[in-house]
Amino acid sequence: xxxxxxxxxxxxxxxxxxxxxxxxxxxxxxxxxxxxxxxxxxxxxxxxxxxxxxxxxxxxxxxxxxxxxxxxxxxxxxxxxxxxxxxxxxxxxxxxxxxxxxxxxxxxxxxxxxxxxxxxxxxxxxxxxxxxxxxxxxxxxxxxxxxxxxxxxxxxxxxxxxxxxxxxxxxxxxxxxxxxxxxxxxxxxxxxxxxxxxxxxxxxxxxxxxxxxxxxxxxxxxxxxxxxxxxxxxxxxxxxxxxxxxxxxxxxxxxxxxxxxxxxxx
Numbered sequence: 001x002x003x004x005x006x007x008x009x010x011x012x013x014x015x016x017x018x019x020x021x022x023x024x025x026x027x028x029x030x031x032x033x034x035x036x037x038x039x040x041x042x043x044x045x046x047x048x049x050x051x052x053x054x055x056x057x058x059x060x061x062x063x064x065x066x067x068x069x070x071x072x073x074x075x076x077x078x079x080x081x082x083x084x085x086x087x088x089x090x091x092x093x094x095x096x097x098x099x100x101x102x103x104x105x106x107x108x109x110x111x112x113x114x115x116x117x118x119x120x121x122x123x124x125x126x127x128x129x130x131x132x133x134x135x136x137x138x139x140x141x142x143x144x145x146x147x148x149x150x151x152x153x154x155x156x157x158x159x160x161x162x163x164x165x166x167x168x169x170x171x172x173x174x175x176x177x178x179x180x181x182x183x184x185x186x187x188x189x190x191x192x193x194x195x196x197x198x199x200x201x202x203x204x205x206x207x208x209x210x211x212x213x214x215x216x217x218x219x220x221x222x223x224x225x226x227x228x229x230x231x232x233x234x235x236x237x238x239x240x241x242x243x244x245x246x247x248x249x250x251x252x253x254x255x256x257x258x259x260x261x262x263x264x265x266x
Contacts (some may be wrong), residue, residue, distance in 0.1 A: 021031050033034060049257045052202035053219055055118060058253050062224055065231040068251040072230040074180040081156035081181040082113055082148065082214045088176045090138055091169040093132045100129050113154050116145035140168030171213075179226040189229040193236030200240065200258040 051057065075096040078084035083103070108126050109114040116124075121138035128134045138246045144166045148156055156177060157163055163174035171187065178184040188194070190209040198204045201255075204215040219227050239246050247253050247263040254266060 007136040014231075030127075049202050049255075052193040056075075057211045057255055058203075058219055061203075061252060062220070062228065064251045064255070065228065065235065067236045072227065072234045074230060075233070076100065076176075076178060078181075081177055082154075083107055084181050085144065085166065085169060085173065085177050086116075086141060088127060088173040089138055089144060090131055092137070098131060102130060109161050110145075113145045113148040114142060119145075137168070143167030144169060155179075158182050158184060171210075179229070183226065185222050185225040188213050188220065188225045189233075190216070191233060193240075194229055196242060197232050197236050198242050200255055200260070201252065202258075 018094075031195065048165070049057070049140075054055055060121060074084070076084060076087040076091060077100045078087055086106070087103050089101050094139070101256070106124070107126060110119055110124075119142060119165045120137070120141055124141055125134055125137040128137060131137060147166050148154060152162070158178065160174055160178065163169050163178065164171070166173075169177070172189055172191070175187040175189045178186045190198075190213045194210055195212055197208070198216060206212050206215060216228075217225070230247065235250075235252070237241075239250050245258075245262055247256070247261045250256065253261075253264070
């Protein structure tokens with residue numbers, strides 16, 4: 001039997017493939033990060049803040065908001081406490097901008113609580129028909145007007161327990177009216193913007209608005225409750241948007257380590 005001739009391995013086959021060094025791997029990762037527009041330094045990647053509720057961090061957040069939105073006020077258009085009560089009731093599950101579109105005609109037709117108390121829900125519905133839940137809200141407005149007119153002499157009360165007796169005026173409405181019109185800091189208004197930003201800034205881990213309100217009231221000084229809510233709402237609308245926050249334009253970026261940041265400096 002003639003032995004077969006074994007083929008000599010080629011140089012390429014004989015030479016083992018060298019493993020990539022850690023430096024080469026890191027270089028490749030960095031190249032991919034640059035191409036994707038991601039932070040290239042481990043320190044620059046957002047993560048959890050070591051002490052999110054440290055007094056100095058809370059102070060920095062409040063200072064940043066105050067400097068950015070020194071004149072922030074309630075976005076609902078109103079001329080008195082009653083108009084603000086009505087507008088806030090209408091704003092449930094609806095944008096402030098949409099509410100502001102219907103309230104001028106509503107207040108023209110029913111300028112005082114007594115005028116609205118004498119109306120029927122059916123008379124109000126065509127005016128606010130573009131709002132969500134307009135039928136329920138029209139009933140709430142008539143009920144609220146009757147209570148304000150008959151029990152409080154046509155004046156919106158300045159006490160929390162009395163505000164809660166007004167149909168449609170739950171805790172949020174009461175906080176808005178007492179805070180924005182009477183400058184009485186009875187609580188922190190927690191809307192969708194305040195809820196979202198409070199979680200992004202690690203001021204709370206809760207998702208329930210009532211629990212978030214409780215958490216914020218424990219860490220925010222009471223004399224800042226009113227302005228804090230307005231400023232955070234403005235910030236949520238203008239910069240810290242839900243889907244794609246504009247972190248490069250954010251005055252709180254240096255103290256924020258949210259996992260969904262779109263840009264970071266630290």
